[in-house]
Amino acid sequence: MKxxxxxxxxxxxxxxxxxxxxxxxxxxxxxxxxxxxxxVAALVYWRWQIVRASVPLPSLFTRACLGAVLFxxxxxxxxxxxxxxxxxxxxxxxxxxxxxxxxxxxxxxxxSFVLYFMTLIAxxxxxxxxxxxxxxxxxxxxxxxxxxxxxxxxxxxWLPTRRLLRLTGLMLIQALxxxxxxxxxxxxxxxxxxxxxxxxxxxxxxxxxxGSISGLIFDDEMAFRVEFPPGSAKPPLQHMYWRAFVLxxxxxxxxxxxxxxxxxxxFALEGGTPLRQTITLPATGEKWLFALDHPTxxxxxxxxxxxxxxxxxxxxxxxxxxxxxxxxxxxxIGANLVAVGGALSPDISEIALEITNRRLLNPRVVTLxxxxxxKGGDAAGIVREMLSYxxxxxxxxxxxxxxxxxxxxxxxxxxxxxxxxxxxxxxxGVLLRLAGxxxxxxxxxxxxxxxxxxDFYIVKQANAHVWVEGYVPEEGWVRIDPTVIVSxxxxxxxxxxxxxxxxxxxxxxxxxxPIEINYGDWQPEWLEALLDEGDLRWQQVEEVWxxxxxxxxxxxxxxxxxxxxxxxxxxxxxxxVASLLVAVATVALVWWWLRRPEKKLxxxxxxxxxxxxxxxxxxxxxxxxxxxxxxxxRVAQILPKVGESAQDFAETYVRLRYAPQTANRDAALSSxxxxxxxxxxxxxxxPSQVEG
Amino acid sequence: MxxxxxxxxxxxxILGLILFATLLAAVNYDNNLVYLILFWLxxxxxxxxxxxxxxxxxxxxxxxxxxxxxAGSDLRFTLQVHNGSLQPVSALAIRVPVNGQEVTAFLxxxxxxxxxxxxxxxxxxxxxxxxxxxxxxxxxxxxxxxGVRREATLxxxxxxxxxxxxxxxxxxxxxxxxxxxxxxxxxxxDFYGVRAYLPGEPQRHIDWKAVARGxxxxxxxxxxxxxxxxxxxxxxxxxxxTEARLSQLAQWIVQADEENLFYGLLLxxxxxxxxxxxxxxxxxxxxxxxxxxxxxxxx
Numbered sequence: 001m002k003x004x005x006x007x008x009x010x011x012x013x014x015x016x017x018x019x020x021x022x023x024x025x026x027x028x029x030x031x032x033x034x035x036x037x038x039x040v041a042a043l044v045y046w047r048w049q050i051v052r053a054s055v056p057l058p059s060l061f062t063r064a065c066l067g068a069v070l071f072x073x074x075x076x077x078x079x080x081x082x083x084x085x086x087x088x089x090x091x092x093x094x095x096x097x098x099x100x101x102x103x104x105x106x107x108x109x110x111x112s113f114v115l116y117f118m119t120l121i122a123x124x125x126x127x128x129x130x131x132x133x134x135x136x137x138x139x140x141x142x143x144x145x146x147x148x149x150x151x152x153x154x155x156x157x158w159l160p161t162r163r164l165l166r167l168t169g170l171m172l173i174q175a176l177x178x179x180x181x182x183x184x185x186x187x188x189x190x191x192x193x194x195x196x197x198x199x200x201x202x203x204x205x206x207x208x209x210x211g212s213i214s215g216l217i218f219d220d221e222m223a224f225r226v227e228f229p230p231g232s233a234k235p236p237l238q239h240m241y242w243r244a245f246v247l248x249x250x251x252x253x254x255x256x257x258x259x260x261x262x263x264x265x266x267f268a269l270e271g272g273t274p275l276r277q278t279i280t281l282p283a284t285g286e287k288w289l290f291a292l293d294h295p296t297x298x299x300x301x302x303x304x305x306x307x308x309x310x311x312x313x314x315x316x317x318x319x320x321x322x323x324x325x326x327x328x329x330x331x332x333i334g335a336n337l338v339a340v341g342g343a344l345s346p347d348i349s350e351i352a353l354e355i356t357n358r359r360l361l362n363p364r365v366v367t368l369x370x371x372x373x374x375k376g377g378d379a380a381g382i383v384r385e386m387l388s389y390x391x392x393x394x395x396x397x398x399x400x401x402x403x404x405x406x407x408x409x410x411x412x413x414x415x416x417x418x419x420x421x422x423x424x425x426x427x428x429g430v431l432l433r434l435a436g437x438x439x440x441x442x443x444x445x446x447x448x449x450x451x452x453x454x455d456f457y458i459v460k461q462a463n464a465h466v467w468v469e470g471y472v473p474e475e476g477w478v479r480i481d482p483t484v485i486v487s488x489x490x491x492x493x494x495x496x497x498x499x500x501x502x503x504x505x506x507x508x509x510x511x512x513x514p515i516e517i518n519y520g521d522w523q524p525e526w527l528e529a530l531l532d533e534g535d536l537r538w539q540q541v542e543e544v545w546x547x548x549x550x551x552x553x554x555x556x557x558x559x560x561x562x563x564x565x566x567x568x569x570x571x572x573x574x575x576x577v578a579s580l581l582v583a584v585a586t587v588a589l590v591w592w593w594l595r596r597p598e599k600k601l602x603x604x605x606x607x608x609x610x611x612x613x614x615x616x617x618x619x620x621x622x623x624x625x626x627x628x629x630x631x632x633x634r635v636a637q638i639l640p641k642v643g644e645s646a647q648d649f650a651e652t653y654v655r656l657r658y659a660p661q662t663a664n665r666d667a668a669l670s671s672x673x674x675x676x677x678x679x680x681x682x683x684x685x686x687p688s689q690v691e692g
Numbered sequence: 693m694x695x696x697x698x699x700x701x702x703x704x705x706i707l708g709l710i711l712f713a714t715l716l717a718a719v720n721y722d723n724n725l726v727y728l729i730l731f732w733l734x735x736x737x738x739x740x741x742x743x744x745x746x747x748x749x750x751x752x753x754x755x756x757x758x759x760x761x762x763a764g765s766d767l768r769f770t771l772q773v774h775n776g777s778l779q780p781v782s783a784l785a786i787r788v789p790v791n792g793q794e795v796t797a798f799l800x801x802x803x804x805x806x807x808x809x810x811x812x813x814x815x816x817x818x819x820x821x822x823x824x825x826x827x828x829x830x831x832x833x834x835x836x837x838x839g840v841r842r843e844a845t846l847x848x849x850x851x852x853x854x855x856x857x858x859x860x861x862x863x864x865x866x867x868x869x870x871x872x873x874x875x876x877x878x879x880x881x882d883f884y885g886v887r888a889y890l891p892g893e894p895q896r897h898i899d900w901k902a903v904a905r906g907x908x909x910x911x912x913x914x915x916x917x918x919x920x921x922x923x924x925x926x927x928x929x930x931x932x933x934t935e936a937r938l939s940q941l942a943q944w945i946v947q948a949d950e951e952n953l954f955y956g957l958l959l960x961x962x963x964x965x966x967x968x969x970x971x972x973x974x975x976x977x978x979x980x981x982x983x984x985x986x987x988x989x990x991x
Binding site for chain 1: 702703706707710713714717721722723724725726727728729730731732733734735736738739740741742743746779780782783800801832833834835836
């Protein structure tokens with residue numbers, strides 16, 4: 001292999017590469033700690049000063065020390081040097097240190113290529129469209145810089161010419177077909193669940209305490225997307241309860257509900273109409289799989305390897321979901337979840353009635369529960385009593401109920417009487433247990449937003465909800481949602497109203513008296529409509545993006561291949577063949593593209609070319625050093641028939657081409673054409689005969 | 693020009709490593725977008741190969757000029773690099789092997805249809821008659837991962853005169869008894885008239901200004917010769933090595949030329965009549981350069 005051409009890096013080249021580095025970091029802004037950014041900025045500045053002030057480059061020892069410091073910093077921050085986040089940090093730091101070593105072409109190329117890698121791993125953090133586009137732009141700029149580096153070594157110009165930018169753009173576009181074919185046919189490894197991306201988990205958390213759910217009310221991020229088969233009977237939005245997981249244990253001291261460990265629960269779903277849903281779940285890093293009340297395992301979830309139905313009638317994935325997934329699940333709408341055998345097993349019953357640290361409960365709460373028990377009689381009655389308590393005792397529903405004291409339950413039930421769904425649910429759960437009704441909390445989402453453009457529903461984090469299920473003999477686990485009682489609007493129209501409410505008033509205590517201050521989060525109506533519309537459209541774009549690009553997985557590939565009629569075993573062969581075909585086609589197309597004439601020749605030069613070609617065909621090609629007149633003279637010797645016309649042509653051509661001005665260009669041009677025509681005729685009449 | 697040949701650069705290895713790492717990341721994290729970018733980079737590498745080829749396809753090298761120099765100084769020569777295509781050509785490196793070493797020159801860009809002159813400078817080898825055999829043009833445009841190379845046959849001759857060395861004064865002037873009477877010996881520098889130019893004569897004395905005025909070609913005639921002729925004989929330098937003799941002879945020739953004298957050369961087996969002027973100087977120096985050297989010795 002040959003050593004590289006030229007060496008040495010000029011200042012503008014360095015600055016441009018540093019700019020590319022800066023852009024690459026820009027893509028990673030949320031992914032790396034601020035101190036790293038500061039350190040990198042310092043190193044970049046140092047390198048800049050080295051050029052400006054002609055300071056010598058730091059020694060190997062210095063650089064090694066810097067590298068060691070970097071390693072320690074990464075270890076301190078992440079505890080490891082492997083893995084996505086730590087690896088990214090390490091890479092950024094190492095590139096900054098490498099800049100201090102930048103001397104030759106080889107260093108320049110190494111940095112450029114590592115910048116490619118550094119930029120694209122931003123996609124491991126975020127696969128949304130904006131990030132992807134940004135990554136593309138930055139990679140394009142790095143490429144343009146490379147092209148410029150290899151075409152204009154001597155120039156000390158800052159920005160590449162338009163021609164080179166256009167060239168880079170062209171190359172990228174021309175590479176796209178091959179990229180797409182490779183993408184579609186490259187045999188995919190079966191990485192079903194994906195690997196832990198070190199995600200920052202958002203959305204639901206596995207424990208419930210006041211604030212867990214209400215904290216999500218302003219979060220408009222999509223929790224998941226649902227599509228129903230065409231023509232299916234979809235329940236109205238207010239009846240859409242999405243199950244995520246069940247909380248069984250409560251601790252009276254902290255008023256916190258947790259999942260607990262219920263190993264088995266034998267139940268059966270009775271009645272209900274089956275409804276199939278196709279759910280697209282982003283990477284959550286958690287195991288829960290959402291489905292409408294009540295999911296069933298006949299038919300089981302598709303794909304079957306994804307997860308199983310667990311106690312509490314929730315689907316749980318076998319491994320945490322680290323990749324955007326799509327699955328099909330069937331739910332029985334309106335079914336009853338009845339324990340097999342009619343009654344709850346003793347174990348379940350015990351768990352569903354237990355309250356840890358029961359003695360810490362406020363006696364008033366216990367008394368209240370007992371009053372329900374007295375007045376209600378059986379389980380159904382107790383539930384009724386409780387709900388009527390909520391309905392008639394002036395309870396309010398708000399997302400900003402203010403902070404509660406230690407004794408939240410009593411405060412909520414007797415004093416403040418304002419709260420969000422978690423307050424109601426936790427209170428109801430405790431009350432029911434105290435009254436002897438086995439209960440559990442179900443966390444999930446309620447409602448959805450319909451997108452007419454794509455005919456799908458979006459469930460946002462703001463739809464997060466928690467409700468209670470109490471066990472009523474003969475009816476099974478019954479859904480009890482106090483929120484319906486207290487704020488039918490919340491259920492009917494979604495969190496919007498509650499949000500608006502939350503944003504518009506503030507309760508302040510002045511001299512012991514609560515005063516409500518109203519302030520508007522006012523938006524003009526047309527803007528709101530516009531934003532909503534934009535939101536819907538964007539959801540549609542993201543849905544297409546998901547479906548065609550992000551979710552393309554081994555199953556999709558198999559489906560595609562089988563549609564085309566290719567068996568699974570031939571995957572590798574198809575890949576190689578398709579890639580080679582498209583590669584060859586790409587090369588041919590680009591070749592053809594580069595042959596396109598860009599510059600139009602002067603008319604006399606075109607005629608001159610035709611003249612030469614014609615005479616070459618006749619057997620007298622022009623020698624390279626021959627001028628037009630000498631050439632014509634030689635032609636006259638060898639082909640006497642065309643000699644005169646050839647010499648006429650040559651003289652006129654020389655006059656036209658080399659004289660300072662020609663009075664009458666058009667006359668000269670037509671004379672050229674006439675001579676050429678005469679030559680053509682003469683040559684056609686006589687077969688060419690080259691003498692000598 | 694030979695055909696276009698590809699070679700992989702060191703940098704292609706680095707890119708290969710990076711692409712492999714990207715593949716690992718894509719498979720490990722099962723990330724479709726990373727797959728897409730990976731394949732896009734691959735595609736671009738393939739496409740860039742075509743651009744590399746097209747860049748070089750219409751490039752040709754033709755011999756330029758070379759100037760005879762004395763051994764011990766720098767050899768300068770030029771090459772013509774021609775871009776025959778309709779697109780600009782970028783980033784060429786021209787390498788010429790001279791005297792066992794390689795001289796390199798760089799061209800950033802050649803406009804369509806243009807010919808650029810590249811100048812190469814290298815220390816001159818020993819005295820002799822040489823030829824530049826080949827030149828290689830290389831380019832790593834556009835991405836630096838793939839190089840293309842073409843070779844051209846030059847056969848461009850150049851001459852290295854012997855090194856100038858020697859302190860001896862001129863040998864004695866030989867006065868030619870025969871010509872002293874005429875006084876009209878041609879070859880002096882006193883102008884005394886014109887006559888018609890005879891085809892085949894050296895063109896040194898043609899009155900060009902008259903030709904520009906439209907007159908036929910006339911030769912100016914001078915007199916004033918007979919001042920004596922200087923002979924530089926080989927035999928006069930007995931006791932010196934061959935190279936030293938040649939160096940001294942060269943020194944005399946250069947001095948005589950500077951003083952505008954007539955001088956001739958006597959070498960074993962060769963004789964050069966006294967004359968003067970640039971051509972005469974070159975002729976004699978070349979004879980010295982090629983003394984006992986095979987003609988056209990390659991570099």
